[in-house]
Amino acid sequence: MAPVAERAVYDQFRMTVHAVTDLSEHLRRVTFRAPELTRHETNGPDEYFGLLMPPPGHAAVTMPSADRLNVRQAIRALPEDQRPDLRWYTIRRLRREVGEIDVDIVLHGDAGPGSRWAGAARPGHEVGFRAGTATYAPPEGARHRLLAADETALPALAAILESGQAAPEGTEPHVFVEVPDESYRQPVAADVPVSWLYRGGDEPGSRLLPAVRAASLPVVDYAWLCGESALASGLRRHLVRDRGVDRRRILFSGYWKLGQART
Incomplete structure (x- = not known):
């Protein structure tokens, strides 16, 4: 896989919740504050972090x-009734001057601890931050870039597109997004064309995979494929088998898996 x-x-x-803003029916932006965020350095536009949430009640x-590199092992070492829930989210925006980050969380009821916590989040609520890393890291000279995502x-x-790193001078990005319906759309960088696809009640990838297969694309120099597990792996398989793209130029990540709690 492509390096991160x-x-x-x-x-x-x-850190504590400073503000909660509903961007749409399905998307909630939570703003967190902590003194440590004034010193935090991101290492890429799509940097993610571990959100540690108190257990229910x-x-x-x-x-x-913090001494264990594997945070899940560190959580398991705690007494069972004290173990926080852990889910990974993108730092949508970092404001170091005030020690804040914005985090956009897709709401899907109580199907998973992240959505359940976000649905009830209020200013003053306390959570934990565990640093992660960024995954978007195209190699130098990668002109034709494919970016594909679900909701x-x-x-x-959106963070990648806003950073300008998806389309630096001399590059041609090809961007595909599959969401359930138009209500899931978000504003993204206006200078990058995005192909929006709506799957309705069908399975993830049912619109995105055929669209990429049918697209008249040049040789792909770098691909960033993220979303539902089968969607991301299916796109990777197509690029490698059908288009001859080097595996080392493909970053793919299953953010969640159909039929299982989103992580």
């Missing part, structure tokens, strides 16, 4: 040991 950005230190700290979050990867895609 490396991070030497994975910071961990508490708890107001405060118990932080796992869960749309915040990361």
Whole structure:
């Protein structure tokens, strides 16, 4: 797979909810504050982090040991009734001058702990932050870039497009987004054309995979494919088998899996 950005230190700290804004029926923006965020450095436009949420019925979050590189192992070492829920989200925007980050969370009821927590989030609520890394890292000279996402990867895609790193001078990005319907659309960088696809009640990938297969694309120099697991792996398989794209130039990530709680 294509390499991702490396991070030497994975910071961990508490932060509080500063504001909650509903961007649409299905998308909630939560703004967090922490003094440590004034010193945080992102290493790419789609950097993600681990959101540590108190278990149901708890107001405060118990932080796992920061000494363990594997945060899930550190969580399992805690008493069962104190273990926080962990889900990974994109840092949509970092404002170091005030120690804030915006995080856009797709709402889907109580189907998973992230959506359940976000649906009830209020200013003053406490959570934990565990640093992650960025995945979008096209190699130098990658002119023709393919970016594809579903609704869960749309915040990361929007951050990439807004950063200008999807279409630096001399490059040609090809961007596809599949969402259930128009209500899931978000504003993205106006200077990059986006093919919006609507699957309705069909399975993830039912519109995106055929659209990419049918697209008249040049040789793809780099691909960023994120969203539902089968969608991302299906796109990767098509690029490798049918278009001859080098696996080392494809970044793909399953943000969630159909039939399982989103992670």
